[in-house]
Amino acid sequence: MQKLLVVTLLCCCAVASQAQADDVDYSQNPRVPQLLERLREDDGFSEAQLKQVTDALADAKRLPQLIVQEQKAPERTETWTQYSKRVDTSRIRAGIALLQDQRDTLERAEEEFGVPPAVIAGILGIETRYGRITGGVRVLDALATQGFEHPTRSKFFFSELVEFFALCRDQHFDPRQPKGSYAGAMGDAQFMPSNYRRLALDYDGDGQADLWSLPDAIGSIANYFTHYDPDWRWRAGQPIAVPATIHGDALPDGAVANTRDHFYYVRDLEHAGIKPAVDLPGDTVVGLVDLLLDGGGHEYWLAFPNFYAIMTYNPRIYYAMAVTQLARRIEAEASASP
Structure with missing residues (x-):
């Protein structure tokens, strides 16, 4: 028992030491002038507003564990067997309840944007x-840590940090208040700040696009799918994916899966021993999953543009x-329910 106590105390000291080592004043980071210049030039920030930005950055906390979490996201590290456990009974039942509770809002979104x-x-599930x-992570901390320090994606997170300050100005948020994911995504729909600014909608008519409001999140998701990327916008009335079987133990030589860069005619796949679970016209273009x-x-699945x-x-196959x-x-x- 005494030995265990010593080990525990040593671990606590190590944690405390690490926390102290992670204290940093991000307002003094050498990239801050670039951030302020972008806010001044692109978003018309006044000197008083820029001072509020530097004050917020001085209060930001360094959370390097978020970088590790981003690098080890389950979409990258789990098998499909593990990841697919998210399609569980509780989510299905809650999803059916959502269809009932938010019927009018969902029907409006489908009518306006074509997203079922x-x-x-x-x-949302x-x-x-x-x-x-x-x-439960402050968005300020998540984006400052990764925007200034992420080893491979700092450009992306730095840009989102700029967008976050502009969003806070536009929405009258205190930058120290909003909480979100380890990556800085916010609200029921988990939009990054740039998407929040560009695609979030006030769908409940209260005068504010509030992604912590389910109606606003529903409308914003539908808007996202039709306006985020013209090349990959949602195509109303078209399927998403169908299961497939293959002849043999592996995909045929030359077949490339899990990418948006390679597509095939169904007839060619069938000639190669890849058969969809439902009949499809031979000239249907699909991707391999x-x-x-x-x-x-x-x-194996065959994926349509909506996938x-x-x-x-x-952008992860397992997520989609x-x-x-x-x-x-x-x-x-829901259709089978009385």
Whole structure:
């Protein structure tokens, strides 16, 4: 017992030492003048507003564990068997409840943007469990830490830090207040600041685009899918993906999966031994999805453009497939309910 106590005390001291070492004044970072210049030139910040930015940066906390979390995101490190557990009974039931509780808002979003209610529910279910878990990290800390220090993605996070300060000015937020994910995504819809500024909608008519409001999140997700990327916008009335089987133990030589850079005619895939679970016209253009299972097995799907529209939300195959399958289950079980 005494030895355990000593070890525990040593660990506590190490944690305290690390916390002290991580104290930093980001307002003194050499890239701050660049940040301020962008806010001045691109967003018309006054000198008083720029002073508020530097004051907020002085209060930002360095959280290097967020960089590790971003680098080890489950979409990168898990098998599909593990990741697919997110398509669980509780999410399906809560998704069905969302379709009922937000019926008018979802129907309006589908009418205006063509995005089905179940797909919007799938996004909300995977992102935040329908607004229940929106993140507990200050966005200021997440974006400052990664914007100034991320080893490979600092350019992206730095740009989002600039957008965050502009968003706070526009929405009258105190930059020290909003909380979100480890990456700085906010609200029920988990928008990054740039998307919040550009694509968030006031869908409940209260005069503010508030992504912590389910109606605003629903409208904003639908708006996102039709305006974020013209090349991969949502195509109303078209499918997302269908299961496929292959002849043999692996994809044929030359077949490339899990990318938006290679597409195939269904007839060519069928000649190569890849068969969709439903009949499709031979000239249908699809992508290949290869999901790694525990034990080294594989699950195959053929993806339509709407699957890649979902990937604009999060560019990981597992994420897009989880949204796809959750939406399918919600829609199927909602239709089967009396």
